[in-house]
Every structure is written in structure tokens, then in C-alpha cells.
Amino acid sequence: MIGGLFIYNHKGEVLISRVFRDDIGRNAVDAFRVNVIHARQQVRSPVTNIARTSFFHIRRSNIWLAAVTKQNVNAAMVFEFLNKMVEVMQSYFGKISEDNIKNNFVLIYEILDEILDFGYPQNTDTGILKTFITQQGIKSQTKEETSQITSQVTGQIGWRREGIKYRRNELFLDVLESVNLLMSPQGQVLSAHVAGRIVMKSYLSGMPECKFGINDKLLMESKGKSSLDEAGRGSDGFGSKSSKGTHFGGGKTSIAIDDCQFHQCVKLSKFETEHSISFIPPDGEYELMRYRTTKDISLPFRVIPLVREVGRHKMEVKVVVKSNFKPSLLAQKVEVRIPTPLNTSGVQVICMKGKAKYKASENAIVWKIKRMGGMKECQLSAEIELLNTSDKKKWTRPPISMNFEVPFAPSGFKVRYLKVFESKMNYSDHDVIKWVRYIGRSGLYETRC
């Protein structure tokens, strides 16, 4: 279990230090600073073993979070916890920065006390935490309130309190995907996968139970024809909106999800036996599900590089970007980053669309296109001047990377239905206003040149 948790700034000064177990000494703080933060060679592994003590760290901008333990813990659990903790902190005071941490250190200790008990992670749900860790000074709660909080936190449905009422019952659902790609110069896909998240915001009264349908191959097949009509009914509620997000691949109706994980509110037993996703949603914003697919990904963009070295002092680069989705859709925030050699002494760039600029500080040409429709093609050509160097090392040609945002799910993921059942309150599935949105973003989207 986690023996201690430290937060450092970029200089290695300790901002937050919390030790839960005796086997972690004070010198552990320094050990991490010396061996990781100030290490001569950048430490790339997120887990470092120093003197039989394991340090798990994550970095957010200039801030280092490190969990320390002497035991053989589940590393994935520790990182999950660290990320959750960052999330909690962000929801309390926004961006994770040195100043914010310094200004909120009392709060952070309070949170830490709540979410980590003797090194065992506890409830990290932001919504619940906010019910009893508030920033509004000391307000003594009535006995009733405290007992209510206690019963709720320790009860069966810890993530939702009772007696919630909304005038308008609303439901927002975002499918967020990030596409990762590595492509060879000839256009062969070397590796590609999509990591997706489903984030929901629910404003529903009472204790509703929801049922969620997706186009997962496994779920669809197992349900078979018996539930076909139910599926048909479900698509009524959603169909009109979701058809907009149907990806360009067209006819394919179901996708293969490699693995997925759910928010704690999802009833896993039902998922196992009935292959249906049903849950009582927490109030407010939460991440319902995460999934990953590797097959049949529709890549939104294709980059075709052409690099020619003309003598020792000159290099010509031509890059073509093709968009590969429905012409009716618009990609946004498209950015292509073309690395330049380290001995570049001057760059001339010409591009048809967008703006391209040589950024010396990053050793790259950055080409930005604000909007780009589907089935289009853009071209950039650059002339790079090189300076003679004493070093004979050849340039390693790092890959060209890309950033973008498209309004569909590249994996082909589709929401088939989301139904809300609330028996006690007087509203039905039809009264709930539901919104769904698909966003495909770039992860590491690289093409070798």
C-alpha cells in the first residue's frame, strides 16, 4: 500500500508531504529529488526504485506527484489513484500549479486525509467529496446533516444522495476519442489505436436507473434477435441526433471493443449476465466508461511527406495532408509539426492553406489550419538552409506529428440508446432531454518521413 505521498515543484522543493507508514523515512523525500527530479539523465520510467523503496510519479506541468511505498503494490492502482487525485484537485481549485497548491495546501491535506487511509485509497469521487469537504469556511453541520452524510457515504449507493430534484431533467453525453497512429513514409499503418471515454453530465431527479446501449459487436450479438425490438425503440429517442455522428465508414453497424472499464455505478453483475449496461448515475459530471479499439479505425487524416536533401546546405520538404472523412464535416484545430534538422540556419515556407511558421525554439515548422473540410487536400513546401557543422552526425529525421479535432468517433463507436427509468418521480424517459456529442481528437498521430 502507499506509504507516503509527496508533491514537489520543478525545483524539487517539497510542497506537500504526507507519510502514512513508518517504513517511509524522511530521507525518502530527498532520495526522490536527488535521483529523479535532479537526475543527470532524465528519468523516463514512471516507477523508480531507490534503496528498496518504490517511487511512482506523474507530472503535471511543473509539478511532480510521487507516491512512495516499500511494499509490492499494484502499480496500476497507484497511478489510477494519482490521476484521480489530480482530477479531484483540479475540480477544487482548477489548474495544478505551484501557486495553486501553495494557496490550497490546507485543503489538499484535508482531501488527502479523506481519500487515502493508512495508504489505502478511499472514495475519490469528486461529487461526494464536495459534500463534506467544502471551501466555505467552517460551517458546523447539524446532527441530521452529518448523519445523512455518514449513511450516504457508507451506504450502498455512495455516489448519489437522495432527494435530488430538477425542474428540467437533462442528460449530456460526450463520446471523446483520441486516435493514435504511427505510419511509415510509404503510407503503411504501423500501429493505430483509439482510446475512448464516455463522459456524462446528468441532471436527473430522484434515484433514476439508466440503461445504455452501444454498438459493441459482443453486446449486439449476445442480445441477438430477442431484444431487437427493444433496440429499435431505443434508437427512436436518439437516432435523429446520433445519425449526424455516423462515421464515414458507413455500413458497418457494430465495432469490436478490445477492453473497457466502467464507473463504479455500473452494475457489473448485470453486465456479465445480461450484457447490458445499467446504472444509477451520480449527480453532475462523471466518466461513465473507457474503452479501446484497434480494428477498423477510420483515420481522419493522411500525411504524405517528401523530403529531399539537396547537397549539404539545403533541404526541400514537401508535405501533403489529406482529410479522409465526409465532406460535410469540418475538422478543427489542425496542426502539423514538421521537425527540422538541428543545424537549420534559415527556412522559407509556402503553404496553400493555413499558416506555417518556423519555430526555432522547437526546431520545427508548425503549420496551423483553423478549419478543414472532409475529402480535401492541402500542401506545404519548405526550403531549409543548413549550416556546416563540425559534427558529422546524421540527422535522425523524427516523425511528422499532427493535432486535430473532428466531430465524429474514428473508432465507429455509436450510442444506440440511453433510457432513464424513474418510478417514484413523475417523469418518464420521454421527458428527459438528452444531448449526445462525438469528438475525435489526435493522440500521438505521427508519420515517419
Next chain:
Amino acid sequence: MPAVKGDGMRGLAVFISDIRNCKSKEAEIKRINKELANVRNKFKGDKTLDGYQKKKYVCKLLFIFLLGHDIDFGHMEAVNLLSSNKYTEKQIGYLFISVLVGASSDLMKLVIQAIKNDLCSRNPIHVNLALQCVANIGSRDMAETLCTDIPRLLVSGDTIDAVKQSAALTLLKLLRSSHDLIPMGEWTSRIVHLLNDQHMGVVTSAASLIEALVKKNPEEYRGCVSLAVSRLSRIVTSSYTDLQDYTYYFVPAPWLSVKLLRLLQNYPPPEDPSVRTRLSECLETILNKAQEPPKSKKVQHSNAKNAVLFEAINLIIHMDSDPNLLVRACNQLGQFLQHKETNLRYLALESMCLLATSEFSHEAVKKHQDTVITALKTERDVSVRQRAVDLLYAMCDRTNAEEIVGEMLEYLETADYSIREEMVLKVAILAEKYAIDYTWYVDVILNLIRIAGDYVSEEVWYRVIQIVINRDDVQGYAAKTVFEALQAPACHENMVKVGGYILGEFGNLIAGDPRSSPIVQFRLLHSKYHLCGPSTRGLLLSTYIKFVNLFPEIKPQIQEMLRSDNNLRNPDVELQQRAVEYLHLSSVASQDVLATVLEEMPPFPERESSILAKLKKKKPASIPEQSDQQKEHRLPAPQMGNSTTEQQPQQPAAVQVSVSTPSSTGSVDLLGMDTSPAPPSANTVPASSGFLVDVFDTLASSVPTATTTNGLDIDGLSAANNENFKKFITKNNGVLFENDLLQIGVKSEYRQNLARVGIFYGNKTSFQFTSFVSTLSTPGKLTSALSVQPKPVDQLVEGGAQVQQTFNIECVEEFTEAPLLNINYVYSGVLQKLNLKLPLFLNKFLEAAEMNSEAFFARWKALSLPNQECQKIFKAEFPIDVEQSKAKILSFGLSILQGIDPNPENFVSAGILHNRNQQIGCLVRLEPNLEVKMYRLTVRSTKDAVAQILANLLEGLF
């Protein structure tokens, strides 16, 4: 932005402040990348940059490089800066070159050309910049190109002092990196005279250069001695106001003084009496000044003063000639022993260590014994304690050995772990070297094992066993002490080893006492058996089988123990084999066979103490060359034999005769000398077992018959001996004597001061000799000059047989006469007597020495006192032949040094004579005169009588 001309470089300042303001490493890297791109853009080549801009960008690159980023361009621009006339631009150019351009770069040719130009410049500042750059890089190419320019600058009359100063230091750097390239011959005298320069700075830097030159070529720079002494005396006698800038906290020119004192340590004490007195006066003045009250309370003042003082003391120790100075130095150091400054205490102890080795100051050092012991006990710094241990070791002699060893033993219990092992070795050596009484020695070593068992190396306990075996008088005591020590509930494994070995050999000596009866001894040892490692168990098994021989009454118990599965089926193959073999041996062999097989171990041949060898190996520097008294151990005569053959005694645990131990690795070199891989069964052992067989045979056929007295060679020496005798001057083996009855052959080996002479007596008749006795007598002074350890020879010599007798002889000091060998035996009832000179000459202990002409002449001149030389002019006995003469000299034990004497006819040789207490250098010059068939022989040696003896011996050869 308009460039700001002048001193400041605004762009650089802005860049640096940007970098300093960066919040994170990433931001810094971004800023640097941006700047690099900017500089690359500027250096693209199609733009012309003025000097200022070049300087600015080169500076930026330099700064980026110093931040730890690679810079792979801009070198050309930096080289361009070198040709600028502005100081700042040139300076930055040189800075960049020294920091960033490697010696192997292609640009080096250009750089060297620029340097060459600058060296010829009229502007001294440019010259100095160039010199600095050369000193910083100091590559081979530079040395090649500039090897004449820099010395010329150094000695030329019109260079200014500051340039001379730099030139001297630059030359020093080149000399260190590529010394073979700098021809200094023509400049010698002018460089030496730099010591007389008006400018102190020049003298200071020249002193460093001269010292480096002297180290390489002492003869050529001998002239610097008198100059250095006079310069030193001028500094020392000057008041601190005289030297203006070169007075450092009231100490006049401390750095120069230290350098001069160091310089003088490269030479023997000056011969010129006036220089010598002047130097002594200087040293005295320095010692006097140390007594004066400090002129300042600042630490710099005392540091500078003490630096000069310590260097002066080092010089005094180096000269080692003036007892008065040595004693004064010692007293001065004595004061420092209690100084509150740790460094001073350390240095004082270290210097005293050296002083203790000088014969003049040894006694004076001993006065501080108590202080040193207190230092050992109370000092907080472990390195100082370490020095205290060294000093105690160095100051120890026969008079204070007991006390010092006692104190060290006492301290050992609380000593720091890092110095324990060394202390253990030192205690062991001191105890052995100065043991008056061997019971004391045994006590000390056993205490040592008890207190610091883990740190007692194998050598130490091997040694104690060797000594106990070789000394009859301590065996009983040792057995008793060991027995008592073993009774402690927990004792160290080394103690068990010593105990097992000694009880196995000499347990019978204490078996009379019912408290240590055989069975008690056995039980005691066996109670430790299971706590020990395999090697100790093996040793204990050997002990048990020896018990079977010593105490037949406990044989059943031992057999039962051997029979137990724990031993008979031990997974360790060595233990198992021993158990099986011993068990079988004990049940099969008769008591007689057992007695023969398990006989007491024969005495060990003596050699240099292996402990000492180990200590030397461990800390080569910390054992000062204390004349030679350290190199040997002074044990009373009987066991101080010597053996030079590479003899490998068996592992102590192994039984004497052919109870084969399967482990060939188990044979331990007990004496710590490197042996050629000798066969596992050492040569003495089969020989002696062969003897036993002979003895049995002769006993069986008891023949003593009538005895008639034969004629005696009463006139002392037997005839036919004398001419044979002389040929052994150059030979080691051969027939010494022969008549109708007996042939005596000699086979001898020498190693430093040790000799091993084997005499072979061959019975030429077909009848046996009885009552065969041969002794070696050392008449008169010889008794003290040689220490002889004879091995007894068998009384019966069979007809046609040959027996061998070995004498281990050590040369204690020089001698002229040869020892006498007296042989008596009875042949067919008649007593025969023979008196022979044993062919043992002083030159046998010579070791050839090689040296170059400088070293030879330096030593030759040093040995110019009348009694150190012996010259002889004599007629050639044999025809003068170069090759033969060479062969004779070589076999005499001297080297032949070529190219030293200008006349190639002459022979020049050198050698080192080893005896117990010292090493005597000998130099020989033999000049043949072909016309008159005469030789002139000159021998010089460091010890008076030796030259005479060697000359006599050599004369007989030609």
C-alpha cells in the same frame, strides 16, 4: 536594434538574463534552441559580420556550451577572432578555442598559426593570450611547432617579466604533456639563472619549471642547487617588508620558498661546504622562525608559515645528515602533536614517521611516544589515528616494543574498522620482530586473534604456527595457552584453526595434566567442530588423526566420530575423503606406521615474513624505507635459516607423507613468496621419507665392524681443496673435493642476503661410512657475520650412495674468510677427518644493478671518500680477452654497464650487496692495459670494508 559598441554586449546580457529567468528546464531549452537558430542564421556565410558581432555570438555559443549543450558550429568564426587586434575579441576567441576545440580538430593548424603570429607580436598582451591558450590546450602539435619559440621568449632579454612568467608555466605544461619534444639542452644554463631574476614572479614560475626539468635530468641542472640555496637564504633572511607584493600575511614569498625547498630535495646534500652551511643556516632560520610568536592571528599567516616549515622539515629528512637539525625538527613536530589544528597533527605525525627512520632522530622521536599513544586513543579523526599507528610502528624498537604492542592491542578493541586489519598486521610484525621471549609472542598473537579475529589474515596465523613449530621451547607453552583460549565459550574460527593445529602437534605436551587430558582436548576441539567452515573442519580432521597417533587411548572415540554420517558422507568432497582415508588409516595401519605417517611436522624453512610482504602490498607508501632493518625480521639465530629454493611446504593440515589430499588448491604458500607452480609434494618430503627407508635398511643389516684409525689430515685443511675452492668465486655448483673414498659436491643458490648451500657426500667405496658427522664452523668474526642453520646429516652412508646436507646461511655483514666444513666419518673401522673451506664468498650476495650514466656518475661521485674506494693495479694472470672478462664479471654478480666509460676497453659495473641489515651499493671500474698486460681495478662501495674485500676477490679472477 543598434549594436552597443564598447565593453558590454547587450545581446549577451539579455540572453543570459532570459535564461536565468526561465521557470523550467523546458523553457530554457526552448530559449537556447531559439538562440542557436539565430546564431546559425547569422553565421550562414552570406552576411558579413563585424568583430563585435562575431565576438558576441561566439560568446553566446560559449555560454550555451558551458550550460551543457553541444555546440557543433562557430569554430571558424572563433578562429577568425584570433586575428583581430582588439584585446576583447582576441580573448574571447582564445577562450572559445581553449574550451571547445579539441586537440585533434582540423582547425588546429589554423589556430597554431595564429598563436605563432601572436607569440611574435610586439604587444605583450597578445603574447600572453597566446601563451595562455597553449598552456590550456598543450597538445602535441603545439609542442612540435612551438618548441623553440617559447623557450626563446623565456630567456630572451627583451621580454617583459609578465610574459616570462607565463612562458615558464606554459613550457612546464608542454613539458608534462609531451616531454620528449622539448629540447632543453641549449637553454639549460640560462634557465637555471632565472632563479637569479630580479622579479619574484618570474623566479616563482621558473622554480616550478626547473623542478620538472630536474626530475628528468638531474645532472644537467645540478647548477641550480647553489642558486636555489642562495635565493632561499635571501628570502628567509629578509624581513617581511622587503618583498612587498610577495609577502603573504607577513611570510615572505611562501610559495617560492616551498618550491625551492622541494627543488633541493631532488639532490643529495650539497658538497660545497659553503653552500652547505648556508643551507643549514636557512633551515635553522626557518626552524627559529617557527618558534617566534605569530605576527598575525589570521589562519593564512600560520598556514603559510607552516607550509614552509613542513617543507623545510621534509628537506631535513631528505638530507638526513645533520643530527642537530633532525632533532630540532623532531622537537618542532612534537609541539604540533598537541596543536588544536587537526591538519597540523596529521602532518606532524606523518613527518615524524619519516623522522623515526633516520638513525639520528629515532631516539628523539621516541620521546613523544606517550603523546602519540594518547593521540591514538583520543583523536577524533580516523585518518590522524591511522598516522599515529604508522608512527608507533615506525618508532618501535626492542626497547619499547612490549609497551607499544600492548597499547596497540588495547586500542585494537575499540579501533575503527577501517584501520583494524592494518593494525593487526602491524602488531603481528612488531611482536615477531622484537620478540625477546617467545611466550610473549604467542600471547600477543593469540590475543590478537581473540580481539580482532575477523581481521587476522591467514598469514598471521600461519606465521605463529611456523614459529611454534620451529621453536621447541614455546611448544608446550603454546599448547597450554591455546587450550585455555579455546575454553572460551565463543572463539573465533582462526583461534580454532591455530588451536587445532597446535594441539594436533603438541597436545601430548600438556596431556599429563588431568584437566587437559587427551579426551578433554578432543572434546574441546570437537565442540567447536560444527561451528566452523569446511577448511577448518578439514584441519580439525587432520588434528584428530594426529591425536590417534599421539593418544592411542582415545582412538575409539575418534574412529566413531569419523564414522558418523556427518563426516563419512559429508557433501563436501574434501571432508568426506579425509574422513574415509583417516578412518581407514587409523584402523589398518600399525602403530609404527602411524607414528611414521603422522610424525611431527618438520621445521619450516625461514623466509621473509609473509605478513610484512602483505603489509607492503596493502600500503606500499606507508612503509617508509627504514634503512633495511624493516625488511628482515630479527629472530634469534636457530630458526633464522634461509632457504632460497622455491619450496612449497604442504598445507598445515595435510599429513606429512602420502596421505593424498584431493585438493591441489589446498596447498597454501605459507611463506607468501611467489612460487613457481611446484609439484604438490614438496621436494623435502619425499627425500626425507626416502631417508627413512634407508635407515630401516641399515638397521636391518647392522654391520659395525672393526675400526682402525686411518691417517689424518691434521694440518687443518685437506689438500686438493684450495684450487677447487677459488673457482667457486664465479661458480655456484661443482665438485669441491675428491679423493679415493669420498667425493664432495656443492650446489648453492643465492637470493639477496640468503644462501642455501647443498653439500653432496658421495661414497665412492662399496662399504658404508659410519658415524658420519659434518659440521660447519665459523671461526672468529665469521660467527657474527654469518648466521648458519645446518640440517643434520645421516650418520650412515651406504657404499656407492650419496647423501645431501643443506646449510641455510644468511649474510649478516661482510666477511672475508670462508667458513670451515669439518667432516668426520669411520671407514672400515678407521676414523677419517676432513677439513674443507666452504666456498662461500661475499660476492655471492651481490645483485647486478643497471643504471644509466648519469645515475652511475652521481653515485660514483658520491662515494669519493678515501675509505670508500679501493684501487689495485695488478698483472694479468690470464690472457686479456674481452669476452672472457665480461663473462667473469657477470658471473661475479655484477652488471656490465655499456656506454658509460669513454674508453670501450674498460668495464664499468654496478651491484648491490645484500646483507641482513643493509644494502650496500658497489661500483666497479676495470681498466685493462693491453701493452703491459696490467689491470687497474677501482671498487667503490658505500661501506668501507666491502670495497677492499670485493677488490681482493676480483683481483684473483684476472
